[in-house]
Amino acid sequence: MNSASTYLVIMAGGSGTRFWPKSTSRKPKQLLSFGDGDKSLLVETLERFDGIVPAKNRIIVTTQALQGAVAEQVSKDVTVLAEPQGRNTAPCVYWAARAIAERDPNAVMLVMPADHYIPKVDAFKRTLGEAMKWAQRLDDLVTLGVKPSRPETGYGYLKLGKNLKGEAVAVEAFVEKPNLEKAREFFKGGYLWNGGMFVWRAEVILKAFDQSMPEMKKAWDSSEGKVEAAYPKMTATSIDYGVMEKARNVVTFVLDCGWDDLGSWTSLEGIAEVLGAQKSGGVVTSGEVLAVDSSGNIVDAPKKLVALLGVRDLIVVESGDAILIADKSRAQDIRQIVDGVKKIRPELA
């Protein structure tokens, strides 16, 4: 495989409110480090492709607000594209695909989120290699499907079809986030998690766009490639909903690499071991905790001694000038807090 014909597109526009106050609008999840090291998730994501995609073939798509912060963390050879406005993943993928196709329509394009956690890099690279070989040879939309470790309700699923050649499996359907009953059914039934990781040739995804979202080409061409003009005309939807769910040529490779999307503070519990988290009154991802009669808590307070007395299942986070104390069952509702903070102390949101 010629690495010059491979491009990496990192989607790094997320606002990551669910890790507030550790994450803020100026420093969302992808720019933060979790666990022992001090490398951000974005930097770790990029390093995962060392030896696979050279820096000059790397494209990071982010927001204008984050452009500077992203550029600070990455090599100057990496292209940083700043979206004029957030319009979900479909416009972002379309833009990147057009940019790559201009250089080499035949290039293999890897589309990866910037803020996921992959501890077993060797396993990831091996499966990715298989997927890349497939995408190079065949006109398929390849997605990396994650082998589930539990009946998770927070992820979308891939319903599998026929086994194809080698490790490839046809995808019969993309399934939205299920309720717990459905999730258990999917878990038993061998469904995969949809991790939002894709591998395809630029010309193949552009053709799929033309079939499912022909308005994208019109918006782009009528704007003469000017992003500011094109973006407002493009449909704000996800690549999954806009393209993948409608396509008939979707193939997956099963990824078994400890993947986690780090969707909320509670997701850190599952990977506490690999993060090297201390255990005191629960999981301590950063800082020092003294716990008395306390359990099931998640604490991240790098600069403080946190004392817990008789408390259970709390999320405790100290960062900057803010402290969050949330019941663990409300981890997905931190957005409500962030919305409130924006009103009363916008500099902390």
Add this chain to the structure above:
Amino acid sequence: MNSASTYLVIMAGGSGTRFWPKSTSRKPKQLLSFGDGDKSLLVETLERFDGIVPAKNRIIVTTQALQGAVAEQVSKDVTVLAEPQGRNTAPCVYWAARAIAERDPNAVMLVMPADHYIPKVDAFKRTLGEAMKWAQRLDDLVTLGVKPSRPETGYGYLKLGKNLKGEAVAVEAFVEKPNLEKAREFFKGGYLWNGGMFVWRAEVILKAFDQSMPEMKKAWDSSEGKVEAAYPKMTATSIDYGVMEKARNVVTFVLDCGWDDLGSWTSLEGIAEVLGAQKSGGVVTSGEVLAVDSSGNIVDAPKKLVALLGVRDLIVVESGDAILIADKSRAQDIRQIVDGVKKIRPELA
């Protein structure tokens, strides 16, 4: 009344672990301010006696560790006595009584804790005035009994006997902290709270010591008034247990002044209004709180925005390099945390 013959003794040796981390061993409760103002409880206590006892007749008894911090907060005319070791209140009162008796055995001596909260100062002064008149004329041990507002299990009680002249009432017995059933009985039965506030002439309390604790005089006289020598020989007990419970000449005046001993974080809830505390997710004694679906919490974090999400009945305190998160039902057990902090981060305890 000649104010020159009145002395004030403030007992300010408490370690105040129950307000950790706001209170620490170097800055216990009596040196902290609660509520709007920035005056410490000690300073507020002293000011309560302006116009009643001149500075040169004021004696603060504290520990050697706190001597410097106390001296910083008070006028140079005030005498600061540093106990060589904490031996409960009986030795402290004995020492002060001997020191006063040397100057004027006939002097009226007011003994007051440094760390209580008295919002209605006028009512306090009025009742105190009555008690002082009584103590000046009669050889009784006068205590200020607090009119209870609830069946509190955290205080000792005074069982009343006959009504005497004016507002004076004989005390039949000192009763230890009761269980809830007993506390309800006492509340209905017109018992008073024992607030640890006493008024007597120096010679009267010394005579009571000689009757109930004759070893105190022996320890003192055999040490030729040298505190370092006397203290280890003195019985480490409370003035209540050592003297008051055994005396037959105890009289009380009923104090109705919003008194609170500020025994723990939860006691701040009862006086939230007078403290001017904000209400957001509960009572906010300091700092700013953003609360979503949260109630019954007590928050003190002067330098932080505290966000509460789906949490109830917590104590949240940020001070220095420590954060405490405790279930409110465990307010009395913060000592356990402080014991742990002493081991791992003694500078924060």
